[in-house]
Amino acid sequence: MVEALNKPKKQGIAKCPEEDRYLGERRGGRKKGTPNKATGAKAAAIAASGMTPLEFLVQQYRNEKLETITRIDAAKAAAPYVHPKLATNAGRPFRPLAPLIP
Numbered sequence: 001m002v003e004a005l006n007k008p009k010k011q012g013i014a015k016c017p018e019e020d021r022y023l024g025e026r027r028g029g030r031k032k033g034t035p036n037k038a039t040g041a042k043a044a045a046i047a048a049s050g051m052t053p054l055e056f057l058v059q060q061y062r063n064e065k066l067e068t069i070t071r072i073d074a075a076k077a078a079a080p081y082v083h084p085k086l087a088t089n090a091g092r093p094f095r096p097l098a099p100l101i102p
Contacts, residue, residue: 054081
């Protein structure tokens with residue numbers, strides 16, 4: 001009884017009469033970042049195949065026997081996973097680096 005009085009009260013939220021919890025409060029469940037069964041199965045299948053989708057794309061754009069357009073498309077698809085995007089200059093006015101003096 002004394003323990004219940006020492007617990008901090010949540011303002012504006014009703015307490016469930018049967019249990020020692022608040023209405024709508026979630027307890028238990030999967031922790032964030034833990035893969036579900038489907039995600040785990042996909043990861044296992046990719047690992048078992050020996051080649052990830054990124055490795056496949058890299059193999060395609062390095063294959064000189066394929067058409068150039070196919071190799072370019074594979075390189076475009078793989079680029080975001082290999083190279084980070086450059087930062088934009090949004091919101092900042094353009095200023096030349098050095099004054100233009102003739």
